[in-house]
Amino acid sequence: MHSVLEREQLSPNVVRLVVNAPRIAKVRRPGQFVIVRRGPGGERIPLTIADNDPEAGTITLMIQAIGASTTELTNLQVGDTIQDVAGPLGAETHLPPAGTHAVCVGGGVGTAVLLPIVRALGEKGVKVTSVIGGRSKEWVILEKELREAGDVVTCTDDGSYGRHGFVTQALKDLLDAGGVDNVYAIGPVPMMRAVAEMTKPYGVETTVSLNAIMVDGTGMCGGCRVTIGGETKYACVDGPEFNAHQVNFQELADRLTTYRSFETSALERKKAEEAAALGACATTEVQA
Amino acid sequence: MSETEGVKAPLSNKERMTIDRVAMPEQAGDARAHNFGEVNLGLTYQLAMLEAERCIQCPKPFCVDGCPVRVDIPRFIKSLRDGDLPAAAESLLGDNALPCVTGRVCPQETQCEQVCIRAKKGNPVAIGYLERFVADWAQANPDALPTANPTQTGKKVGIVGSGPAGLTAAGELVKKGHDVTVFEAFHAPGGVLIYGIPEFRLPKDIVQAEVDRLQRAGVKLELDAIVGRTYTIPELREDYDALFLAVGAGLPVFMNVPGENFKGVYSANEYLTRVNLMGAWSPNSQTPILHGQKVVVVGGGNVAMDSVRTGRRLGAEEATIVYRRSADELPARKEEVHHAKDEGVRFEFLAAPVEVLADENRWVTGLRCIRMELGEPDASGRRRPKAIPGSEFVIDCDLVVVAIGTKANPLLTGSAPELNVNEWGYLITDEYGMSSLPGVFAGGDIVRGAATVILAMGDGKRSAAAIDSWLNGVWPPPPEANAAKPKKEAAVAGN
Numbered sequence: 001m002h003s004v005l006e007r008e009q010l011s012p013n014v015v016r017l018v019v020n021a022p023r024i025a026k027v028r029r030p031g032q033f034v035i036v037r038r039g040p041g042g043e044r045i046p047l048t049i050a051d052n053d054p055e056a057g058t059i060t061l062m063i064q065a066i067g068a069s070t071t072e073l074t075n076l077q078v079g080d081t082i083q084d085v086a087g088p089l090g091a092e093t094h095l096p097p098a099g100t101h102a103v104c105v106g107g108g109v110g111t112a113v114l115l116p117i118v119r120a121l122g123e124k125g126v127k128v129t130s131v132i133g134g135r136s137k138e139w140v141i142l143e144k145e146l147r148e149a150g151d152v153v154t155c156t157d158d159g160s161y162g163r164h165g166f167v168t169q170a171l172k173d174l175l176d177a178g179g180v181d182n183v184y185a186i187g188p189v190p191m192m193r194a195v196a197e198m199t200k201p202y203g204v205e206t207t208v209s210l211n212a213i214m215v216d217g218t219g220m221c222g223g224c225r226v227t228i229g230g231e232t233k234y235a236c237v238d239g240p241e242f243n244a245h246q247v248n249f250q251e252l253a254d255r256l257t258t259y260r261s262f263e264t265s266a267l268e269r270k271k272a273e274e275a276a277a278l279g280a281c282a283t284t285e286v287q288a
Numbered sequence: 289m290s291e292t293e294g295v296k297a298p299l300s301n302k303e304r305m306t307i308d309r310v311a312m313p314e315q316a317g318d319a320r321a322h323n324f325g326e327v328n329l330g331l332t333y334q335l336a337m338l339e340a341e342r343c344i345q346c347p348k349p350f351c352v353d354g355c356p357v358r359v360d361i362p363r364f365i366k367s368l369r370d371g372d373l374p375a376a377a378e379s380l381l382g383d384n385a386l387p388c389v390t391g392r393v394c395p396q397e398t399q400c401e402q403v404c405i406r407a408k409k410g411n412p413v414a415i416g417y418l419e420r421f422v423a424d425w426a427q428a429n430p431d432a433l434p435t436a437n438p439t440q441t442g443k444k445v446g447i448v449g450s451g452p453a454g455l456t457a458a459g460e461l462v463k464k465g466h467d468v469t470v471f472e473a474f475h476a477p478g479g480v481l482i483y484g485i486p487e488f489r490l491p492k493d494i495v496q497a498e499v500d501r502l503q504r505a506g507v508k509l510e511l512d513a514i515v516g517r518t519y520t521i522p523e524l525r526e527d528y529d530a531l532f533l534a535v536g537a538g539l540p541v542f543m544n545v546p547g548e549n550f551k552g553v554y555s556a557n558e559y560l561t562r563v564n565l566m567g568a569w570s571p572n573s574q575t576p577i578l579h580g581q582k583v584v585v586v587g588g589g590n591v592a593m594d595s596v597r598t599g600r601r602l603g604a605e606e607a608t609i610v611y612r613r614s615a616d617e618l619p620a621r622k623e624e625v626h627h628a629k630d631e632g633v634r635f636e637f638l639a640a641p642v643e644v645l646a647d648e649n650r651w652v653t654g655l656r657c658i659r660m661e662l663g664e665p666d667a668s669g670r671r672r673p674k675a676i677p678g679s680e681f682v683i684d685c686d687l688v689v690v691a692i693g694t695k696a697n698p699l700l701t702g703s704a705p706e707l708n709v710n711e712w713g714y715l716i717t718d719e720y721g722m723s724s725l726p727g728v729f730a731g732g733d734i735v736r737g738a739a740t741v742i743l744a745m746g747d748g749k750r751s752a753a754a755i756d757s758w759l760n761g762v763w764p765p766p767p768e769a770n771a772a773k774p775k776k777e778a779a780v781a782g783n
Binding site for chain 1: 473474475511512513514517518519538539540542548549550551554555557558561562566567572573574575576578649650697698699
């Protein structure tokens with residue numbers, strides 16, 4: 001059992017949890033993830049480890065409520081427990097040499113996955129410029145934390161905060177200005193694909209982190225297979241980070257829709273159950 | 289025969305020879321094709337006692353030699369027919385750490401029962417059915433068995449993997465008084481017994497009860513512990529006096545044909561793990577599974593049979609096996625093939641997939657196959673299939689499950705480069721099951737490649753004896769410690 005020690009709402013649907021997991025906190029490397037299972041009957045959910053504190057024995061997870069299982073996790077409060085936290089899984093981030101300049105692009109909850117990479121780059125002495133964005137101001141997360149490791153450019157689709165427009169436009173300005181050695185991009189598939197297409201003509205090495213569907217996270221099920229440079233790779237053991245210019249994004253986007261109808265119906269079922277439960281509570285209160 | 293005097297007159301062998309082999313009561317094929325309840329229902333007490341009378345108690349029993357874990361078969365059958373179930377159970381459990389499992393999934397027809405003297409003239413004793421009967425009785429009556437209280441040695445053994453090899457070794461080593469910890473990567477123990485073999489063949493409650501029994505005997509279990517990630521081999525070597533690596537053959541093999549990554553193509557590992565471990569067969573599970581109306585399973589082993597029968601139970605109107613050789617070469621157990629046929633599974637023999645077809649949204653719509661013919665025997669002795677040019681045809685389907693085998697998972701071996709592996713990534717061990725690292729033993733599929741539950745258990749038992757010897761400073765182990773050393777068996781796909 002793993003206790004939730006801290007909880008913070010980062011955006012309307014992203015929550016930061018600090019969870020007790022001493023062994024993982026001790027050995028985790030940037031870029032790695034855990035698989036979390038809330039309790040009996042629960043789904044196995046891969047989540048990037050945003051941070052670790054080996055002394056306190058804790059890891060930080062940032063979770064976006066998408067389906068029923070992730071919503072259950074974002075609803076956890078301090079003192080609640082998670083039955084299973086397995087990891088750390090995946091390969092660690094490949095870091096370029098000190099003195100180089102990396103631009104780190106984050107979209108939505110991808111910014112949470114980006115944070116540990118930005119920190120690791122900063123610690124190694126790589127100059128970091130983070131470019132993060134969201135629909136509007138309330139969806140822009142982790143700006144303060146990213147700023148501790150370098151410059152931050154914020155963008156919003158509606159212009160309510162920072163630059164008006166997509167992160168890719170801000171990235172293009174940085175590429176045009178020159179001096180960019182590496183790009184890391186993490187976010188929705190269309191955004192990562194756009195970044196990959198943009199950096200390619202500049203010849204800038206670009207890394208993306210792929211959120212493929214997985215079950216075990218150890219290479220056993222092959223559900224997370226992605227095509228990289230024409231070869232099948234497993235996001236769970238060969239990744240999750242890959243060379244963006246070799247990723248078959250269309251296939252990834254397709255495969256991510258495999259359970260979309262299931263996710264929608266599970267979420268609707270859960271909301272209906274919650275509404276029914278609330279109704280029952282209200283009735284009880286009235287009776288009391 | 290003094291112990292039976294005054295109870296009843298024992299039958300003569302001639303009388304025993306006249307008793308026909310009992311039939312296993314099973315769920316009807318049309319009913320069970322739509323549920324996940326166990327297919328084989330188990331013998332009644334009367335049937336078990338009748339079957340037990342068929343054993344003629346050979347002075348030199350071939351059946352024991354036919355068993356990879358060397359269960360003293362005549363002994364437990366004798367106790368059973370004497371009506372002494374506690375003695376039968378104690379005898380069986382003394383030889384076999386997981387009898388409820390082997391009584392269900394062992395291919396007895398190619399092991400103990402194949403060499404049973406009665407098979408020479410008629411049907412062999414139904415050893416598997418009797419094993420299951422006694423094991424299930426023991427599971428239901430845990431208090432009827434004496435609790436072993438071995439003197440603690442203070443030696444620590446770490447076992448990596450809680451599948452059949454790991455659990456067997458754990459059971460043997462805890463009996464010797466060692467301090468045993470089993471590391472399991474998943475959130476539930478049992479390995480292939482939990483994620484691979486379906487509920488209708490091996491109920492998960494049965495596996496859990498076997499694990500509970502081992503835990504009561506003192507085996508410690510650490511779940512969610514991925515050796516190679518959460519812990520490394522060098523680290524574990526510092527904390528434990530010996531290690532036993534039994535992580536299985538983890539990685540799925542795919543067909544390497546175009547369209548393999550379309551939506552609706554699963555590896556058997558993923559399909560079965562979602563259904564079995566994650567419970568996706570139940571509508572209450574949060575883990576999704578695609579319910580195909582027309583399911584094609586590629587492969588002819590036990591895993592393929594498990595997959596196709598699962599597809600049928602999840603509602604497939606058509607469930608088809610595509611196998612590149614003919615019915616005679618099917619590596620699956622006869623019983624599994626027979627069960628699949630009873631449940632309405634179709635077999636497409638001498639066909640191999642060449643392409644997965646899909647619609648504009650990349651959902652699977654069919655499997656293009658090519659006809660095969662059998663040529664000269666290959667290295668495995670089976671006739672090599674050859675494609676017949678121009679013979680392609682399409683099977684309409686909305687789900688494809690690939691069950692053509694597994695290969696070694698490098699996650700564990702990669703964390704200890706000093707471990708010698710062969711060209712396929714499997715661990716190399718010496719005749720005692722020890723790897724290239726002193727005190728680090730290995731067994732099961734990570735050494736053999738994909739094989740069976742019972743062969744993995746045989747490795748677990750043999751390695752446990754060797755580990756015990758190693759911990760006692762007796763090396764190489766005396767011959768009797770190595771008595772369970774198996775012959776070089778041909779690997780059979782599946783479990």
